[in-house]
Amino acid sequence: MDSKKLHIKNMVCDRCILSVREILQRNDVSFHTITLGTIELQDSLDSSKIMELQKEFKKVGFEILSEKNERIVKQIKAIILKEIFESDSNRNQNLSVILTEKLHFDYSHLSAIFSKTEGKSIQKYQNELKVERIKELLEYDELSISEIAADLALEVLPTFLHNLKTAPGLLLLNIKNPRKAVTRWIPFKLSIFS
16 A cells, blocks of 8 residues: 555545544644545555554544555545535536546446445445435425436436435425425434433
């Protein structure tokens, strides 16, 4: 492993970057940059320091990746997250094309690695993230279902609605109004009362 570059599993947001930065500073590790899933170090680290960091990262849910396939899966996830959550990304382009261009591997190779490592397809993972994004947008209550579908480049609205009906954490309410029927998707969280 290149000890001047560390690949970190489970970094998904800016808060993750802040957490990693705090851990590195607490452990007196100098770095150039921290991005989602990657740390560019100023100096190489010996194996004992890497093991020390690994323990610190595990405490907050992160993990240093050492296997090439794990790094590829992490990169695939980061690209999908960016495509779903950043509105300035090119949503009209096919995900397989995006992954192939950015990772410089054939899509079938990337798909096989992802499925073997994660136990699900890239498409299933992408759909799960889209459902999470849909729940988030519905919670804001600023966009209609059609606007959300357009925002996420969901071209087949009936398929989108079918997938939404089977998504955990969403409740479909049909509210009858004397003038018209109103259908609302309401995000909910299950809780157990003791």
